[in-house]
Amino acid sequence: MRLILAPMEGVMDHTMRDLLTRVGGYERCVTEFVRVVDRQLPSRVFYRACPELRNGGTTPAGTPVYVQLLGGDPESMALNAQVLERLGAPGIDINFGCPSKTVNKSDGGSVLLREPDRVHGIIRAVREVVSPHIPVTAKIRLGFKDSSLFEDIALGVEAAGATELCIHARTKQHGYLPPAYWAEIGKVKPKLSIPVIANGEIWSGANARQAQADSGCTDLMLGRGALSFPDLARVIHAQQAGEAYTPLPWAEVLPLVVQYAGELEQRAPKYAASFIKQWFTYLRRQYPEAESLFQHIKRMKLPCEIKAAIISPFHQGNDYD
Ligand SMILES: Cc1cc2nc3c(=O)[nH]c(=O)nc-3n(C[C@H](O)[C@H](O)[C@H](O)COP(=O)(O)O)c2cc1C
Known part of the structure; x- marks a missing residue:
């Protein structure tokens, strides 16, 4: 396959x-x-x-x-x-x-x-x-x-x-x-x-x-x-x-999002915020934690602001909203 x-x-x-x-x-x-x-x-x-x-x-x-x-x-x-x-x-x-x-x-x-x-x-x-x-x-x-x-x-x-x-x-x-x-x-x-x-x-x-x-x-x-x-x-x-596999939990997906946000911030600062939010619209389908984080960042305009919100320890739990 x-x-x-x-x-x-x-x-x-x-x-x-x-x-x-x-x-x-x-x-x-x-x-x-x-x-x-x-x-x-x-x-x-x-x-x-x-x-x-x-x-x-x-x-x-x-x-x-x-x-x-x-x-x-x-x-x-x-x-x-x-x-x-x-x-x-x-x-x-x-x-x-x-x-x-x-x-x-x-x-x-x-x-x-x-x-x-x-x-x-x-x-x-x-x-x-x-x-x-x-x-x-x-x-x-x-x-x-x-x-x-x-x-x-x-x-x-x-x-x-x-x-x-x-x-x-x-x-x-x-x-x-x-x-x-x-x-x-x-x-x-x-x-x-x-x-x-x-x-x-x-x-x-x-x-x-x-x-x-x-x-x-x-x-x-x-x-x-x-x-x-x-x-x-x-x-x-x-x-x-037929192999056992444990899907990545949100805690391991989040660093990928942070990495993505960091790279976009360097490469395409003008579009970075909308690209990151767009990814969240997909992630929140799978992870409830992404849904709450999306609600938190959806009005943010600056990639650095979004990145800070994502990496903030406060936002790494799923019970903050
Ligand atoms: C936002 C978006 C952009 C897409 N851009 C392209 C594209 O550039 N070329 C292409 O062949 N298909 C494009 N597609 C179609 C996808 O490659 C795919 O065929 C479609 O999303 C169905 O697969 P999925 O249900 O796994 O998403 C796009 C789909 C979406 C949602």
Whole structure:
């Protein structure tokens, strides 16, 4: 079984990838999407999305990071994929799942799922220019409005030469509303020979088992669950290996949050406060202590103020509110 850390724009940046891959259990990561419109992007755009390119394309813990491209023009996508190969990306992922209106208006993301031929054409154009040893993967949803084209899309992805296919088990129309329709993946997976990765609504070891059973996939991608539960990947691996594992208690998660806050304060002081609060919105789903701490910091604007509140011994208990 392989567990992959999902791309998440505005949350799963290299600081978070570093932190979560240090906690462990992930086979690889995928960057937030880089939007390609009609030209070759300067290298600095890729270094910004994937600073790991300066480290051989892996996080400090050694986990490979594929770079995700999003766009509707095959030629420009191919041009940028070539740049990525030159910069040393260990893999290139193509986004056909983004539901954002802005992105869809500019002809990228899930809107392309309405045209399976275009999905195929984009992947083929990228595959043809990138050396065979570099994986080219695709991330799709079940469809745009409904899943009527799902099988065509998936077969087209494989025929275009994609190395692997990750499927977020919802349509664009479903957005992020539960449930995820893992069994829909299971209907098409037997017709594919490339590895298929199931994604969507995996928050626990039990969800992981159910997603595997319904989709027929061994490999899974974890997004919001990984942010809520920093050692979710280790929990899933241990459960599946039949090994005993005690999940990290809040007291061991808190230092990770402090580390994250410290790194963001240095790297992106302007955005640090909102990034930290955003992580809390996920953590409070799993840890009641995070909920009370979130209530305490939610109006704070300065990262140093938030960091001080988090590390204050007074706030390390869970009975202060
Ligand atoms: C805030 C946010 C940002 C996301 N950004 C991306 C992205 O840049 N590229 C992508 O392919 N998917 C993106 N996704 C979708 C996730 O990768 C994933 O498919 C989705 O969240 C379902 O998985 P989950 O239920 O495990 O979170 C994003 C999702 C969220 C919630």
